[in-house]
Amino acid sequence: MTAATPRRAAAQARPDDAPPPVPQRLLATATRLFADRGYDRTSVQEIVEGAGVTKGALYHYFGSKDDLLHEIYARLLRLQQERLDAVADRDAPIEERLRDAAADVVVTSIENLDDAAIFFRSMHQLSPGKQKQVRAERRRYHERFRALVEEGQRGGVFTDAVSAELVVDYHFGCVHHLSAWYRPGGRLTPREVADQLADLLMRSLRP
Amino acid sequence: MTAATPRRAAAQARPDDAPPPVPQRLLATATRLFADRGYDRTSVQEIVEGAGVTKGALYHYFGSKDDLLHEIYARLLRLQQERLDAVADRDAPIEERLRDAAADVVVTSIENLDDAAIFFRSMHQLSPGKQKQVRAERRRYHERFRALVEEGQRGGVFTDAVSAELVVDYHFGCVHHLSAWYRPGGRLTPREVADQLADLLMRSLRP
Amino acid sequence: MTAATPRRAAAQARPDDAPPPVPQRLLATATRLFADRGYDRTSVQEIVEGAGVTKGALYHYFGSKDDLLHEIYARLLRLQQERLDAVADRDAPIEERLRDAAADVVVTSIENLDDAAIFFRSMHQLSPGKQKQVRAERRRYHERFRALVEEGQRGGVFTDAVSAELVVDYHFGCVHHLSAWYRPGGRLTPREVADQLADLLMRSLRP
Amino acid sequence: MTAATPRRAAAQARPDDAPPPVPQRLLATATRLFADRGYDRTSVQEIVEGAGVTKGALYHYFGSKDDLLHEIYARLLRLQQERLDAVADRDAPIEERLRDAAADVVVTSIENLDDAAIFFRSMHQLSPGKQKQVRAERRRYHERFRALVEEGQRGGVFTDAVSAELVVDYHFGCVHHLSAWYRPGGRLTPREVADQLADLLMRSLRP
């Protein structure tokens, strides 16, 4: 009935040539389709066909189409929160930590471009309850990021002529926008894009 | 069968207390609903009920639901292109023109927050043909904006350590993001938000 | 959206050889099928096929399958209440009025045996809101009937050794049961069954 | 694959504090749910959840969902036939035997109100084969009851102005109806209701 968290048993001892277990296959297919044509335009039928199972199987593992979307959100949020926490907790100058965090979210978003595209485009399709939950986790992430900016401002390393809040929105707006223009295999590598965007952020914070 | 552009008719001679003509009512209702619940989640039935007309009337003025969406896009694009052209053509230092253009798109987006929300969220719901058309107009807008950045870079007023392309994406990413966090009646007036965001842009271009 | 009450226009001037209008056809088919196999076992698909229309047409006239059921209830309740009121309001001795009322509900139930079968078997399938409404109307009917018994008891024409409430339940239980055993074209005419059952009721009320 | 009749096993040697064995738990849960929401609206999933077992367990003991329903019918029919036979076989005046039989079926129905509610409401949901079987047993019961009426009529103790058949239908219609209005803990005890209803029956048979 509830969204399946990948079975540990399945993760344990799967021979490398075996197909991934059903819930993973469903999640992967759904991610691709949601990113391609949007949540509302993807039918459950298409998902199960893509994953090579039947509707019954999907509903055995996930309570609803909505649950699939929620699981995609949760997966990306978990990943990004972990990485931000790791960077922020490091023992390094604030400029370095903020720059790394800023670059890291860009790289992660590019590496999971489907997830990221879904994230910003389909938030409103989540059921109200799940939407609230996702927003709360998103806010936690946001606040941790803003705290880095504020720490630098208090220490005089960054200008406080600009609102920390707005700077963070500026940066995440741009991350949000990535899936609108970034194409894998384009002129710039993910790392280069990340560096340049992080550089823009740092520039706007120069005293 | 194509989208009606009924502006002229309306501009003619409507007494101030008369209700706006049918096509405008439909467009206004559709805009509100599309922004509220998304294009796919808004039914034609809801639009005609909101506008107080019947389905037949809608299909009399618009060829399809898709046409309504397209007209909303066209309306916003026309407006923004006009304003950007006006600013860019002015006889003023490049810093001033870029700053004004950057601030102006923020103000315009906030003043038409519904249109802006629809713009970024529902682009993919347009039919392929109309989508291509909108993208082309959008690109024209984008390029005129980028030309301002490049003009400043060539003149040495702005740093060329950053890619003009990326700077523009950075800014429009943030404009895109506005509807995600800006609430009318919030702490900052549209003008203040616009000034701060334009300021961020200019800061990141400082040599 | 709401249940259609037969269009007056349609009722006005329909040539006798024309098929009945769509809502009536749907209602008639639904009544037959609900009585035959029960509400839950009748699919919307079967109803529309039986009525020779499409699902869209059904949902044009009725908000839901539930609405169809409700309309069947309302139709029978209206009919029976009218007839009970007519009998009860008559200027005749109470024995005659009660006997006539008791016989009348039997005749009406037999003449609308499908409706009656649905009534008692499918009440619980109605949505809670509509169920409440139907129960309220049913209670009104019940109470009017009981008032007749009580009037006779107060006047000493009927024994008051038995509870009026229970007598009424006794009689309606039997009416309820009719669809379980009465078969049209059987040994007894509706009128004969009605007379005998009314007789049973009157006998149990003899002082 | 046929319905298990596990009474013997249960009767053997279960300590009083042990939970009832699985088949009983399933039957008890199914009875409650069928009475509450009807057979068609109760899912096998709900039954096994309510009984705290898995689907596999249910299908181990019962061949189908239909079997569960059939077992509930069989259980009530066995009980009522036994009790009617006991009363009818007694050596007592016919009035006393009929009155007792009439009262007894009321008491039994109230004491097993869930079973009784299911009986009259869900007969049509049984598979045709099982339905035929249940109807046959029901008829046997009915006929034994009618024989009591006829015995009294032949002996001149009851009037034969009314058809024995109809009298029996009158009474069982009312028993049928019990679950529609009787509420445990109401104003009248089961015994009182039974006495009054039996009294009504006897009154209508007075010469």
Add this chain to the structure above:
DNA sequence: GATGAATGAGTGTTCATTCAT
């Protein structure tokens, strides 16, 4: 004896669109 993953046909409902009037 018992599990629970998986099936596949079915459910009621929605909706953009058409068209005779």
Add this chain to the structure above:
DNA sequence: TATGAATGAACACTCATTCAT
């Protein structure tokens, strides 16, 4: 100009049942 009845394909979801383990 405008109506509203009608379409038909699609939708998310349910469920009794089976079967390898």
